Amino acid sequence: MKKQISGFIMLFLGATLLPNLSSFLYSWALNGTDFEQNWILWVTASLTVLLIIFGILTLLEKTILIANFVILLGFIFFQGWMLWQNQFKPWIDNSEIGLLDYSRFLTFIIAFIGIAYLFIKTPGKTLTTTTDWQKKWRWTGVIFAILGLGASIVLAVIVLSGDKFFFTTPFDAYLGIGIAFFFLLAILFGFRKPDALITAPLLGLSFNFLTEYLWLDQILRKIGSQIGSQIGQDENTIVALKLIIGTLGIFASLFLMIATKKRNSKPD
Structure with missing residues (x-):
């Protein structure tokens, strides 16, 4: 049950990235060869696909613990880097608190909860x-x-x-x-x-x-x-x-x- 909560969180996090990935693909389709690809696009695409696939596998009780851990850790590093570059570093440079990206900030925290649930022992079953x-x-x-x-x-x-x-x-x-x-x-x-x-x-x-x-x-x-x-x-x-x-x-x-x-x- 506990690992299924982690799977739910992974699928949830993958869904939060879907609009970002779709936005990249939409711009790519509109601009064609003029669209500039970068590593952020590919990392976003990779994390979206991996979170969704392994989240579904976990919900189906086909957990691959080390894979889930690595994917969630990668998500944390990516979101943390984006928050630093786009939020906290400009705040420090400008000595002023600017706009806050609630989506990245909250999902950054939620990913830690997903990792925690990977290692929480499942209690014994009770009658329901x-x-x-x-x-x-x-x-x-x-x-x-x-x-x-x-x-x-x-x-x-x-x-x-x-x-x-x-x-x-x-x-x-x-x-x-x-x-x-x-x-x-x-x-x-x-x-x-x-x-x-x-x-x-x-x-x-x-x-x-x-x-x-x-x-x-x-x-x-x-x-x-x-x-x-x-x-x-x-x-x-x-x-x-x-x-x-x-x-x-x-x-x-x-x-x-x-x-x-x-x-x-x-x-x-």
């Missing part, structure tokens, strides 16, 4: 019993997923039908469609038996939407007065939708995860 309380959590999770699906579709429609944006690009619509797919899976499987193979990616993508909102909110607070005239109502709506989608997705994932737990009962 399934009761109707799980259905309440499952239905609550499904309702949040339905709302998230609707919000994701609205975001995609606004982006694809809009003309002029300052921050937003068509790629945001594709991200909306991508998370809508996982909301749909959560709805379909939530009625029967929620699975970590669905809730972990949904939680990771929702986390990305929420931290993207926090990033944009920092930018708007810092330079909003300078670019206020260039930001239309549709773009403000998109920023708000990212907060809504991220929040709904996190709650949907957590509620569906709770629905998979069983209450312990005393053995005879």
